Amino acid sequence: MDGIEEEHYIWTDELATRIEAMLDRKRSSAQGREEDLRYYLHILRHHYAYNAITSQTPAIASALLKSVKFANTPTEPVIALKALAVTIATDPSADLHEACAAPLKSIVINSENSTVKAEAIHSLGTLLFFCAASSPDLLDDALIFLLDIISSDGSSVDAPDDIPVVAAALDVWGLLATHLDDVEDASEDAVAAFADQLESSDPGVQVSAGENIALLYEKSYTPLESDEEPSSSDSDSPSDNESSNAPNPRSALRQRYTPYRRRDVLLAALDDLAAVSSKHLSKRDRKALHANFADIAQSVRRPTLGPRYSAAIDDETDRHYGSRMSVRVGREARVRVDHWWKLVRLKALKRLLQGGFAEHWRGNEAVRESLPA
Numbered sequence: 001m002d003g004i005e006e007e008h009y010i011w012t013d014e015l016a017t018r019i020e021a022m023l024d025r026k027r028s029s030a031q032g033r034e035e036d037l038r039y040y041l042h043i044l045r046h047h048y049a050y051n052a053i054t055s056q057t058p059a060i061a062s063a064l065l066k067s068v069k070f071a072n073t074p075t076e077p078v079i080a081l082k083a084l085a086v087t088i089a090t091d092p093s094a095d096l097h098e099a100c101a102a103p104l105k106s107i108v109i110n111s112e113n114s115t116v117k118a119e120a121i122h123s124l125g126t127l128l129f130f131c132a133a134s135s136p137d138l139l140d141d142a143l144i145f146l147l148d149i150i151s152s153d154g155s156s157v158d159a160p161d162d163i164p165v166v167a168a169a170l171d172v173w174g175l176l177a178t179h180l181d182d183v184e185d186a187s188e189d190a191v192a193a194f195a196d197q198l199e200s201s202d203p204g205v206q207v208s209a210g211e212n213i214a215l216l217y218e219k220s221y222t223p224l225e226s227d228e229e230p231s232s233s234d235s236d237s238p239s240d241n242e243s244s245n246a247p248n249p250r251s252a253l254r255q256r257y258t259p260y261r262r263r264d265v266l267l268a269a270l271d272d273l274a275a276v277s278s279k280h281l282s283k284r285d286r287k288a289l290h291a292n293f294a295d296i297a298q299s300v301r302r303p304t305l306g307p308r309y310s311a312a313i314d315d316e317t318d319r320h321y322g323s324r325m326s327v328r329v330g331r332e333a334r335v336r337v338d339h340w341w342k343l344v345r346l347k348a349l350k351r352l353l354q355g356g357f358a359e360h361w362r363g364n365e366a367v368r369e370s371l372p373a
Helices: 013-021 030-046 059-070 076-090 096-111 114-131 136-153 163-177 184-197 203-219 263-274 283-301 339-362 365-370
Strands: 221-223 253-255 309-314 317-325 326-329 333-336
Touching: 013 030, 013 059, 030 059, 030 076, 059 076, 076 096, 076 114, 076 339, 096 114, 114 136, 114 163, 114 339, 136 163, 136 184, 136 283, 163 203, 184 203, 184 263, 184 326, 203 221, 203 263, 203 283, 203 333, 203 339, 253 365, 263 283, 283 309, 309 326, 326 339, 333 339, 339 365
Parallel strands: none
Antiparallel strands: 221 253, 309 317, 326 333
16 A cells, blocks of 8 residues: 555546656655655556556656656655556556666666665666566676676675665566576576575575576476477486376476586575574574475476475376465456466566556556466
């Protein structure tokens, strides 16, 4: 709800009023601008407003960037960046990449506020995810930029050991990587950087790093080409405590490369996190680490298994129970989250749209296509 109580009003009229105020910055106070931004963000999240903004999208984006650059309060730039990201997701057909990419990257590098840096990373990720999906070169450049942030613990953007900045870079790296079919060249260095982040003091950073590792192992498998014959080597090796007779759920996949040469060292770290018992962690954090890293370690051992995959054998079908993860979207649809790329996208979209996720999934084709049922 973003701190705004629901009122009985015609949201399109309210949105038009807020946009008009945002575009006429000179006549507003700092407090008034924040209120306009909050209402605009709330409406855009909870309603699919493409028709209401598309004729003004470039002007709105420009006004939001001005609110970041000339902010008079610590919270104005953060709200403006969130609003910019939802604007992009609402109208990705607008040609915003050229206008927004360089300013957002500059904010990441030059802002003195780490919260603003982190939000700018998320907004840049949203821009590239929706507006540069068909441009591998742009995505590759962004992945290199983000990996530098991760590898340096934030120092490359003057945010040394800054957890929110590193966490944002991890999340966005994974999101953008879901668009790439071939990440072989980047895989070794990326997994190494993510493995280092498994030692972070922040459980959220650890989980994001682990999910990216699982994603890269998943991406090392691709469907067989039409001229390729299935072979026994296409079935990845079961883990030590699984029956070698258990059927492979995706036998039409073949591993194309080794994501990381030190798989044994990596698995030891993942298994440790799956069984962590540190008293310095809250019960909730321990539970989250156990559940997430049990899945991640299983997928590194068997990359064709997605999140929440149960490898137990159903006595009636003699097959794995399979994926147990799904998310209901409103009353009429359910999205099965049976791949790591789906989980990464789901988390990014829910962070972006929050309580309006279901509304956008139903009405916003770009959102629905990015997370198919």
